[in-house]
Amino acid sequence: xxxxxxxSSWTCPLPLRDYPNIVLGHGGGGKLSAELVENLFLPxxxxxxxxxxxxxxxxxxxxxxxxxxxxSYVVRPLFFPGGSIGDLAINGTVNDIxxxxxxxxxxxxxxxxxxxxxxxxxxxxVDRMRIAANSAGVxxxxxxxxxxxxxxxxxxxxxxxxxxIIPEGRExxxxxxxxxxxxxxxxxxxxxxxxxxxxxxxxxxxxxxQSDSAALNSLVEAIFTASNDIHVLRDPTRGGLASSLNExxxxxxxxxxxxxxxxxxxxxxxxxxxxxxxxxIYVANEGKLVAIVSHSSADSVxxxxxxxxxxIDAAIxxxxxxxxxxxxxxxxxIGGTHxxxxxxxxxxxxxx
Amino acid sequence: xxxxxxxSSWTCPLPLRDYPNIVLGHGGGGKLSAELVENLFLPxxxxxxxxxxxxxxxxxxxxxxxxxxxxSYVVRPLFFPGGSIGDLAINGTVNDIxxxxxxxxxxxxxxxxxxxxxxxxxxxxVDRMRIAANSAGVxxxxxxxxxxxxxxxxxxxxxxxxxxIIPEGRExxxxxxxxxxxxxxxxxxxxxxxxxxxxxxxxxxxxxxQSDSAALNSLVEAIFTASNDIHVLRDPTRGGLASSLNExxxxxxxxxxxxxxxxxxxxxxxxxxxxxxxxxIYVANEGKLVAIVSHSSADSVxxxxxxxxxxIDAAIxxxxxxxxxxxxxxxxxIGGTHxxxxxxxxxxxxxx
Numbered sequence: 001x002x003x004x005x006x007x008s009s010w011t012c013p014l015p016l017r018d019y020p021n022i023v024l025g026h027g028g029g030g031k032l033s034a035e036l037v038e039n040l041f042l043p044x045x046x047x048x049x050x051x052x053x054x055x056x057x058x059x060x061x062x063x064x065x066x067x068x069x070x071x072s073y074v075v076r077p078l079f080f081p082g083g084s085i086g087d088l089a090i091n092g093t094v095n096d097i098x099x100x101x102x103x104x105x106x107x108x109x110x111x112x113x114x115x116x117x118x119x120x121x122x123x124x125x126v127d128r129m130r131i132a133a134n135s136a137g138v139x140x141x142x143x144x145x146x147x148x149x150x151x152x153x154x155x156x157x158x159x160x161x162x163x164x165i166i167p168e169g170r171e172x173x174x175x176x177x178x179x180x181x182x183x184x185x186x187x188x189x190x191x192x193x194x195x196x197x198x199x200x201x202x203x204x205x206x207x208x209x210q211s212d213s214a215a216l217n218s219l220v221e222a223i224f225t226a227s228n229d230i231h232v233l234r235d236p237t238r239g240g241l242a243s244s245l246n247e248x249x250x251x252x253x254x255x256x257x258x259x260x261x262x263x264x265x266x267x268x269x270x271x272x273x274x275x276x277x278x279x280x281i282y283v284a285n286e287g288k289l290v291a292i293v294s295h296s297s298a299d300s301v302x303x304x305x306x307x308x309x310x311x312i313d314a315a316i317x318x319x320x321x322x323x324x325x326x327x328x329x330x331x332x333x334i335g336g337t338h339x340x341x342x343x344x345x346x347x348x349x350x351x352x
Numbered sequence: 353x354x355x356x357x358x359x360s361s362w363t364c365p366l367p368l369r370d371y372p373n374i375v376l377g378h379g380g381g382g383k384l385s386a387e388l389v390e391n392l393f394l395p396x397x398x399x400x401x402x403x404x405x406x407x408x409x410x411x412x413x414x415x416x417x418x419x420x421x422x423x424s425y426v427v428r429p430l431f432f433p434g435g436s437i438g439d440l441a442i443n444g445t446v447n448d449i450x451x452x453x454x455x456x457x458x459x460x461x462x463x464x465x466x467x468x469x470x471x472x473x474x475x476x477x478v479d480r481m482r483i484a485a486n487s488a489g490v491x492x493x494x495x496x497x498x499x500x501x502x503x504x505x506x507x508x509x510x511x512x513x514x515x516x517i518i519p520e521g522r523e524x525x526x527x528x529x530x531x532x533x534x535x536x537x538x539x540x541x542x543x544x545x546x547x548x549x550x551x552x553x554x555x556x557x558x559x560x561x562q563s564d565s566a567a568l569n570s571l572v573e574a575i576f577t578a579s580n581d582i583h584v585l586r587d588p589t590r591g592g593l594a595s596s597l598n599e600x601x602x603x604x605x606x607x608x609x610x611x612x613x614x615x616x617x618x619x620x621x622x623x624x625x626x627x628x629x630x631x632x633i634y635v636a637n638e639g640k641l642v643a644i645v646s647h648s649s650a651d652s653v654x655x656x657x658x659x660x661x662x663x664i665d666a667a668i669x670x671x672x673x674x675x676x677x678x679x680x681x682x683x684x685x686i687g688g689t690h691x692x693x694x695x696x697x698x699x700x701x702x703x704x
Binding site for chain 1: 375376377379380382383386404405406407408410411412413415417418419420422423425426447448449451454458462463493494495496498499500501503505509511515525526527586587589590595636695696697700701702
């Protein structure tokens with residue numbers, strides 16, 4: 001993903017040029033709504049299911065267990081280094097589906113737009129969604145657009161929902177971690193949250209911190225070629241690594257013991273966190289996963305991750321234990337143990 | 353649906369009482385988010401899939417074609433005579449799925465909430481969703497909550513997505529209307545839009561105009577027991593009957609000729625429309641459907657509709673013709689014909 005946002009790459013289709021900004025009628029279900037669908041959404045997302053323009057998309061789905069997920073995206077600003085609300089909206093829901101061991105297939109996209117949003121901004125967001133969906137290998141098959149009056153929204157909110165099929169034999173879930181399992185993270189933590197915060201707070205470092213926004217479904221497929229003893233997969237988004245591992249410890253009724261200095265953190269992210277008084281393990285990621293796997297398959301899963309472009313910084317960061325069920329803990333450098341609690345509220349509002 | 357909103361029927365669960373209003377942390381993915389899920393959403397929507405609390409719901413789905421749909425709801429005010437944003441969010445997506453001939457099964461629910469929304473208001477919305485989902489026979493299996501700062505949203509926006517299975521042998525779609533087909537509407541038009549507008553504009557009539565918000569899946573099932581020659585089903589929401597029929601005429605490349613005085617309209621809705629300078633055929637419905645069926649099955653479909661509680665006012669309102677393809681027209685009382693165009697923009701903002 002490039003750090004430069006190429007605002008010139010999108011040009012407004014002819015029939016939309018009479019409206020340089022979104023007006024209430026674009027969400028009214030009449031002619032303006034139809035023009036938006038026909039000239040913006042259809043060309044970007046083109047596939048047979050979306051083109052039927054029915055009240056719902058009709059899809060033939062292979063038999064099996066289906067993983068179904070949804071998320072809304074309210075990130076501020078809409079574009080940030082390494083990504084945009086459009087990338088997040090695709091990758092975030094693709095990742096939630098993939099974390100059930102499923103192969104994501106189809107997404108819905110629903111926009112809530114503030115009256116006055118430049119048409120070009122919406123066009124750039126849609127273009128990012130197109131690229132992200134192509135890259136993840138999923139199809140956008142149905143959607144909705146609502147427009148609310150100026151001051152009653154914040155530029156643009158996006159919801160995506162979607163589903164995929166779980167191949168036979170895969171059994172992953174947050175309650176399946178077992179004592180002895182290894183805890184592996186696929187790369188550096190805190191990148192996304194600090195990329196957004198650096199822009200919002202005007203922080204400057206030697207390099208620009210980039211969001212890690214990425215679709216993790218190909219990494220999940222790679223992991224399953226290495227082992228079928230994958231017990232838990234989770235993408236540590238809001239609340240970061242610490243919150244995800246706390247939830248897994250609680251649901252699996254096990255303890256999780258981290259080796260804190262094994263957790264990969266980029267130096268700039270570390271500096272940004274120190275400046276803002278934050279701990280990177282509580283900061284949101286958008287292109288990382290945690291895999292909890294049997295002890296015997298840990299090395300082969302780790303090696304497989306490291307060969308994948310999204311897993312080159314993967315590391316084993318801890319162990320599942322039977323002691324202290326429900327608690328996440330870490331060994332300190334001088335040999336003591338401290339508990340890492342779930343965060344109470346919101347450290348970084350509007351991060352995704 | 354009762355016209356009185358029983359605000360006393362919902363009491364805040366104990367652990368949520370420390371927060372009489374929604375704070376940013378309720379959308380932060382930490383402890384407050386978890387409390388909201390555990391004490392509000394889970395008790396309301398309880399089912400095995402949602403209780404696993406994974407990143408996605410894992411579901412066993414019967415084989416067949418799947419209908420997948422999404423809508424966001426931004427209606428203002430949140431509660432109105434005959435319904436609420438909660439009812440709309442369930443019934444609207446159930447209806448979109450049912451209009452493909454599918455039997456709706458599972459929904460996702462995603463909230464975008466403005467900081468400061470009273471917890472009791474959210475509780476009442478969730479309670480309405482619970483009742484509507486039970487009544488429609490669908491399960492809410494996955495969800496998401498985001499909170500945005502005061503002034504950056506408008507109380508509460510809701511997105512639902514969902515899917516159902518289309519039984520073998522049903523072939524309905526907006527491009528399948530054929531010359532000779534009958535156009536049937538399941539009841540009075542314009543009720544929902546005028547119920548909301550009457551509250552917003554402070555209009556008073558002899559009775560309070562009630563929204564028709566309802567789940568239409570049981571009516572669809574009834575129709576298919578009467579005939580399999582159902583070509584098009586559509587719920588005329590935003591843009592009303594006129595916009596839906598215009599879209600069908602365009603997609604099916606046929607003309608549609610209405611007999612205007614056959615279209616059922618409640619007297620109060622007619623009065624409200626006249627007062628506001630609107631035509632009820634452009635006003636949103638949330639519990640009505642249009643069925644376009646073969647000429648030979650029109651009478652049995654009509655009779656079946658009229659025996660169903662949601663179809664007692666059903667009427668045959670027109671015919672599909674080969675002339676004037678793409679156009680919706682109506683016979684005037686003095687025997688002339690006029691074209692009913694698609695509306696351009698937004699007649700009634702924030703109606704759903």
